[in-house]
Amino acid sequence: MMLYSDLFFWLFGGLIPLAFTAYMVARSKALGTEQDGSRLHSLPGYYGWYAVIWLALPAMLSGLVFSFIHMFGLFSIPAPMLLGTMFTIGGAGLWYALRHIKVDFRARESVEKVTTAILITAASISVLTTVGIVLSVVFESVNFFQVISFWDFITGTKWEPDTAFLIGAGRDTVGMTPPAFGAVPIFAGTFMITAIAMMVAVPVGLFSAIYMSEYASHSARGRLKPMLEILAGIPTVVYGFFAAITISPLIVKAAHAFGLEADYTNALAPGLIMGVMIIPFVSSLSDDVIKAVPQDLRDGSMALGTTKAETIRHIVLPAALPGIVAAFLLATSRAIGETMIVVMAAGLRPNRTANPLEGITTVTVKIVEALTGDQEFDSAFTQSAFALGFVLLLITLVLNIVSTIVVRKFKQRYE
Amino acid sequence: MSQPEIFTDARMRKRMRADKRFKFYGFAAIALALAFLVFFFVDIIGKGLPAFQQAEIQVEVHYSDATMNNYNNGVDRQYKSLVSKTWLRHIPNQMRDHPELMGQNRVEWVLAENRVDQFLKGHEGHRLKEKYQKLINQMQEDGTVRLVFNSGFFTKGDSKLPENAGILASAIGSIFVLLLTMLFAVPIGVMTAIYLEEFAPDNRLTQIIEVNINNLAAIPSILYGLLGLAIFINFMGVPRSSALVGGLTLALMTLPVIIIATRAALRAVPDSIREAAYGLGASKLQVTWHHVLPLAMPGILTGSIIGLAQAMGETAPLLIVGMMAYIPEAPDSIFEATTVLPAQIYTWSSESLRAFEERTAAGIMILLAVLLTLNAVAVKFRNRSENTW
The missing domain is CATH 1.10.3720.10 (MetI-like)
Structure with a gap:
């Protein structure tokens, strides 16, 4: 039985050497297309990074989608199969990227676009944290304020919630003081x-x-x-x-x-x-x-x-x-x-x-x-x-x- | 020669006295704060130091069938309540592991009960019975009781018996949580700062985001616990008390600290460097990656270390996501229930036994030593790399 924690390990453990290989292969392929009189549009390293992006991004995104599906309990597939799928998708991405590499391909521009997109994603996560804090607190409080009015909460001078959890537990509370x-x-x-x-x-x-x-x-x-x-x-x-x-x-x-x-x-x-x-x-x-x-x-x-x-x-x-x-x-x-x-x-x-x-x-x-x-x-x-x-x-x-x-x-x- | 009139004038003298007094108030304020610091450290160290020693007593251990059936037969009756229960319970296991012990009577140094320990250290409230006090005094004369270095404190997890409680499990938990925090907060924080400082257009939205992030840094940490509970545990289904949920929650808390420090470091790099790189034909990403980032690196590192040190000492949000449970074993994975060093200090501090108090203080000493070292490293980094452009 393969655990999901092992899955992370295999995914990252497998992805890093693979990415390194992809980088080297793509770079040498790009250098190989260079002939007399025609020079590569970008520095050779950018072709390597281009391949790495096409390998890692689809693989990780598919992993993320699967883990969301798993998390919401829609269905779960066995970990080894999941791992296989992710690497296949990554491999397909790599194959696609390698086909693109030609002398006049503008690899730097593509890489920079993706990098900027990643930076924007990171910035949105930071902003979403604020929204998340506000929403998580507000949503639960709204539930609360449906039971107890906001005015009573702010101006009430008695804090006696002892009977509230009995009600929460579905217990009979007749004859008790309300919380x-x-x-x-x-x-x-x-x-x-x-x-x-x-x-x-x-x-x-x-x-x-x-x-x-x-x-x-x-x-x-x-x-x-x-x-x-x-x-x-x-x-x-x-x-x-x-x-x-x-x-x-x-x-x-x-x-x-x-x-x-x-x-x-x-x-x-x-x-x-x-x-x-x-x-x-x-x-x-x-x-x-x-x-x-x-x-x-x-x-x-x-x-x-x-x-x-x-x-x-x-x-x-x-x-x-x-x-x-x-x-x-x-x-x-x-x-x-x-x-x-x-x-x-x-x-x-x-x-x-x-x-x-x-x-x-x-x-x-x-x-x-x-x-x-x-x-x-x-x-x-x-x-x-x-x-x-x-x-x-x-x-x-x-x-x-x-x-x-x-x-x-x-x-x-x-x- | 008489002094000029201005210095002898009564009103002037009064003003001069007020001037001296004012300076003295300032000095007194700092002295007060520093005196508190000294008092605090002396108090904590005084309370915590004894915990690094542990009482052992020398008893004859009977490895016999009777002991196998009932571990209470392992030592002579009079010593039974002097030795640690955990050690007694462990005898049958040990006999199973080492069959050659069977039938032997050996004199061994064994872990003493916490009341004996407290009595030996001369603490009040040791609660050792009168007759045992006499016995221990007798044993002290015979040299069959001693205080040794408490290595168990570093090699054992939590326990309900103070003599058996150590910080290992919580220290490993802390490392797990901190690694996760670092993994999430540092890359995302640094990337956010790079985007906002170098790439984002300067418009209303960016300004709102900036105000937002500054506000995030000042939100009470306990609210991050509420966020972790509502979103990570209830909505996303991350296991309660796990290192993962702790790491994620602390990562969100550390994020603004890292973003603010990184932005300050990036802003400190002068524009002439960017312009020189642009002039040579570098693209925006190349300018940032090859020229601005390396120069801003010390500042980014300092900010990250300070943020992580803060996360390491944080307790309140972790209590909310359930990391205060009694967990004697170190976790194997990030999904298992874990405790962390500050949470361990919190649980120990609410124990009633006197022996836990010194362990709490000892745990605090370890935590403070780690945190002060981290902060000192961060400050060293900042001082060494302080560039004047």
Whole structure:
């Protein structure tokens, strides 16, 4: 029994030496047609590539078609036969290509056309990703919003989906409270943690940027910047572990010392750590815009007798403000969408509170919770994850677009 | 000689103090961030280092019929709860593989239970019973208990028993996923960037695509998990938890990073080089392939390495496509259920046993070492190839 994974191996394992042979054969054939007085239209290598394209492209395309047929379960043919078919089609292509090779055949033009087509295909895949994300999230959310109205979802204050999966499982739910999907307490949690994170990241990030761009020497800046950027390179699952195992107990102890009660799933620990994580986002972007403020402005200000700090506060920062705001917005969108830190260190219970020592939950935690259990995919509970994702997508897109526009305006002013 | 009036003026002194204070705030901010970094690394290393050692105890092993029937007879009663269950269970298999062992009593160093391990390392919360603590102290005096290098951590897969859990399966899973990500994301990303930068006409559509790609780079990673679940698993039928679906999902996530880096690298190549090549009669593709790409290569490599390092540390989208299952064996193919290093760290961190905590930290140390090396390589590449045209 030949497995489909073996099929890939044989296809590529067979295609590479074959392609090499095709290249050599076609090239030498092209050189052979060259006679006194007549020269090949293109460089000999292009005739080789022409043959390779005609060999590999039909073979791979037919393979792709077959695997799509297989995937949608229309019918499946045994792997060896499939392999044979693909190589036959490839062989036919090669034969066709070899017949074409003549002295005046414009091989380079054909090869370049195909190459451009491949480049366009690659670019479309990248664009389709965006469309795919939007569509996949929107489709599932639409299903969800047919059951629960969008308005209830956005303004409801109760998140009690416990009975939803019973309905999904076809269980009798008479006498039970219907599931409630009010997202307000969940978004409240997300905004609380984001706010804590920004309270850490904005002052530390902004002052770091000011120090690096206005005070530090060139070499010190070269050393400090990569060190700060390590903070952004640490995986979020590591931050999550650190927040849950080290910071959370510290906060509980500290709160106890002040006579306060703190949950182990308090909002402060993930918020603080998330703030540390996004310091480099704020500092790098702010650093760039502060450096982009023209030196003339500083010189003009200093000439009037201000101190350096006054120049920075009253001249440089206002001039750089749009860029700093953009950095702030980008960092916010990063914090809102952050998942692992809150999954590991924040709680599961939706909670509308202003006390950062209490346990709260966030949008991303609920998405993970809904999609990692052994639930039927069609239940309203799992679909609620897509609805939450939809709102998350909207928020981050708006933040990004606004920050892009702000940065563009800023650049236009000084360039 | 008295100082000029301007320096003695009270208001001026105040302004000077404010000036110094402001500079100090900047310095303090950086110091704070770096202090956190130091605290973080010290904490993780302090927690993780003990996991590279593992307790072993010396016991007499009875290879007998009684052991064959019930592995609990393999060691004397008092040691039964001190040795690792996985090792005990393995004795009958070993006897089947080596029939000559039958009837022998041999003194061997064997893997100790995790509570013994934690007790020996002096961790609180080891949960070893009082009478066993005494026994272990006694054995320590006799020299029949020791801490050795924990090679099992690198040669074993996941296990529910901490003394038997290692990172091998997840490390292999990570390599599988990363190779797939590289295979999909790097060619498509680089080709997209080449098309957009060198071939595409400069019109509204291209501008929209550009804005689109910049937005993609800032979308929260968990949404890529939703995409992978909806499209790859539910629509295309790729097996859940497989390396394939993980690799595809991460590839889509890495794509914008690679595209943006490649475009920046291509844009940095000055037009004079293109024009010189055109002047010699090269076609558009030849100009790109022979002249622009080689010059942009270091930048493309740097961007690709950074993108892949990001993908390697990513967990959230992989949780959504099901890569957090308990998988003790390394996968054989890209269609089998797999786990990856960050997901393994996540599952270990939610285990309650104290011994898993140090293993989680040790796993983090390995992951960070790999990621920091990758990033350092990328930065080296960039610095060495920084051309000024």
